[in-house]
Amino acid sequence: MAVKLDHLLTDYFSGKLESEMKLRKLELQYHNDHDENVGGGRMQNNLTRVTETTMIHIESDPKLQLYAYQKEIIETVLSIVPDNVVRVVKSFYGSKNSWITISMDEHISERTARTWRDQFKNELSKWHIL
Template structure:
């Protein structure tokens, strides 16, 4: 596996616990975009009989937004791969990537699971290879 692919998967795994808040943040930016120069009092009132399709456009934008789709896709792939993984692999990934401030290295996690460092590394690498295939990345 190339180093860039390995680091990409590590970054995605580290972002996974906060993915839902990232999705919510992007949706909020679509629903209420920041526009400092917009003033609703300028130019009198609004048209009374104008068609307002703002809500429809926002819903279509949220559905078609590339960032939201990618975040959801990554979240779903990680959840799917975690469900298929064994308990030791789940513990390794959780300890190394999901904690805000990880205290253990791969060696420490391996010792806590009564595994050798190489066995823990093989489990992590197998998990990464599964993610790589599901993300559609080349090795």
């Protein structure tokens, strides 16, 4: 579970989560469930509402909903934790700095930086984002 959360945070801070959301929207937008009408008859009274159908697919897609939920929860938790914890988490997951570098930049011990990261992850895990 912790490894999955680490991957999710790395994806969030690197921008990959946002890219995955955009790609999923494009997949749904251009995915064509085209019926070739194998029976040979012609459909009558067929109104095609492509835009409406696409929006319904995008809004009801479980994968896209999960991405949006994860992003929203991470942003919410980031907004309520202290700035120094945010800097540590961004530095570790976004910039991929070592604990030594982070501790020197923040003027704290390595253990404190790891504790802040763990507290942040514990706060996220309360929301069941995986």
